[in-house]
Amino acid sequence: MDRIPEPELMDEVEQARAYAAADFSEPHQAFVEHFRQRFADYNPKQVLDLGCGPADISIRFARAYPQCTLTGVDGxxxxxxxxxxxxxxxxxxxxxxxxxxxxxxxxPKAGSFDTVISNSLLHHLAEPMVLWDTLKANASEQAVVFIMDLLRPDSQAAAHELVERYASDETEVLKHDFFYSLLAAYRLEEADVQLRQAGLVNHLQVELVSDRHFIVWGRLY
Ligand SMILES: C[S@@+](CC[C@H](N)C(=O)[O-])C[C@H]1O[C@@H](n2cnc3c(N)ncnc32)[C@H](O)[C@@H]1O
Known part of the structure; x- marks a missing residue:
């Protein structure tokens, strides 16, 4: 199935409220746990969260690492x-x-972030290289990078199945957004091409972590 882009910003009040009210506790806590497993004994100090939205992950991350400060960015x-x-x-x-x-x-503070995280921004971007270029422009040397995003399923039928499996109790607005986010998401091989284009392929790796999520993680040069 070809990718179908969706609008970048989630700037409508109803849409933002539906997103903030949804129960993302499982994938968002998994985000923090995947980070901890891959960077055991690492203590983030200055964290940048790209496309932070209503800050649920920013807050979970700040609680998991009480010595860090975190800057969340969203349009x-x-x-x-x-x-x-x-x-x-x-x-x-x-x-x-x-x-x-x-x-x-x-x-602000470009180049000072020792840790760059992001969840579900990549599939919103009209130009995916914006994520990788922003990360290179703002991370410090040897920064830790941890990005998670949705994986595009094989078909629209498979996307509908995922919506029913994981969002059947959510509002219609949320289900609609989830479905179109799945259609806008990238495949592992597409993320790999982006990393090659960004010159990051020797530093970051792409890994599937669930039936609907992949991560890109590693340390910069
Ligand atoms: C699906 S939400 C994810 C929010 C949060 N990271 C989370 O996991 O709950 C994607 C967010 O990226 C933001 N976004 C999309 N394109 C952007 C851009 N070009 N610049 C800044 N923010 C952007 C949207 O406004 C939205 O809040």
Whole structure:
């Protein structure tokens, strides 16, 4: 099945609310656990979360690594408003900052991030190299990189099955977004081509971690 792109920003209030209210506890906690397993004994200090949305992963990550500070970046004001509320409710304002930047765009503290994370941004980008270029422009030397995204299924029927299996109790808005996100997602071999094009293929590896997610992880030069 060919990829069908979807809009980049999730800037509609209803869409952002549906996303923030959905139960992503399993994949989002898995994100943190996959990171911990692959970087055992590593202690992130300055973390950049690209496409942070309503900051559920930013918050989980900041709690898992209490010595880090985290900068979350998103282009959608509606998502960031929900994210800032969640950061305040979690008492993390002193360690987690969320900023509005449409990528590619320049970020404060470029080059200082020892850890770059991102979940489900890649499949939104009209030009996927924006993710890899942003990561190269903002990570410090030998930074740790951990990206997770959806995997495009073989067919629309398979995408419908995944929506029913994992989102049957969610709102129609959320189910719609999940379905179209699956159609917009990349395949492992496409992610591999992107890494080659970015000159990152010797540093980062692509790994399938579930029936609908893959990760790209490693350390920069
Ligand atoms: C599916 S959400 C993922 C949010 C969060 N990482 C999570 O896992 O819950 C993707 C986010 O990427 C943001 N986004 C998409 N394209 C972007 C761009 N070019 N610049 C900045 N943010 C972007 C969207 O606004 C949205 O909040």
């Amino acid at each position: 959608a004001a509606a998502m960031l408003a929900l994210g800032r509320d969640a950061v305040s409710a979690g008492g993390l304002q002193s360690r987690v900052e969320l900023i509005q930047v449409y990528l590619p765009g320049s970020l």
